[in-house]
Amino acid sequence: MTRGIHMKGRKHSKETRRKMSAAKKGKIPKNLKRLHKTQIGKNNPRWKGSNVGYQALHDWIRKLYGTPKFCENCGTTTAKKYEWACVGIYNRRRKNWKRICTRCHMISDGRLKKHLREDHVYGEILQDRILEK
Ligand SMILES: [Zn+2]
Numbered sequence: 001m002t003r004g005i006h007m008k009g010r011k012h013s014k015e016t017r018r019k020m021s022a023a024k025k026g027k028i029p030k031n032l033k034r035l036h037k038t039q040i041g042k043n044n045p046r047w048k049g050s051n052v053g054y055q056a057l058h059d060w061i062r063k064l065y066g067t068p069k070f071c072e073n074c075g076t077t078t079a080k081k082y083e084w085a086c087v088g089i090y091n092r093r094r095k096n097w098k099r100i101c102t103r104c105h106m107i108s109d110g111r112l113k114k115h116l117r118e119d120h121v122y123g124e125i126l127q128d129r130i131l132e133k
Contacts, residue, residue: 058084061097071101079103 061084070077079101085108088096100108 054090057090057092060092064092065094065097065099068099070099071104072098073100073104073108076101085109 065084067082069079069082071079071082081102082099083102083105085098085100085105086096087098087108090096
């Protein structure tokens with residue numbers, strides 16, 4: 001048998017091998033890869049569920065605190081869009097929320113880092129500012 005991982009200079013006893021294969025059978029289902037794929041992202045019911053709550057709270061914050069056209073982070077008033085960002089505990093307390101422009105929001109989310117590497121430092125400054133509050 002030359003299947004599986006080769007252990008250099010070691011030989012497992014029959015008993016150990018039996019135990020190992022039993023453990024494998026118990027822990028890793030044959031369809032693990034397929035199962036894993038279907039659990040990722042939008043197909044994941046848990047992800048979907050939490051996202052519904054996320055959106056509802058955002059709507060609630062918007063209704064309560066309005067939609068100011070001012071970025072609390074960089075101070076811009078000329079951005080095309082402003083969004084409420086959660087900067088603390090995810091609840092309805094105003095102190096846990098910041099009205100920021102899309103750009104700052106993307107940086108704080110780490111979304112922009114993927115696109116703009118030179119923004120890395122700026123993203124860190126933003127994070128520090130958020131953590132200070
Ligand atoms: Zn901003």
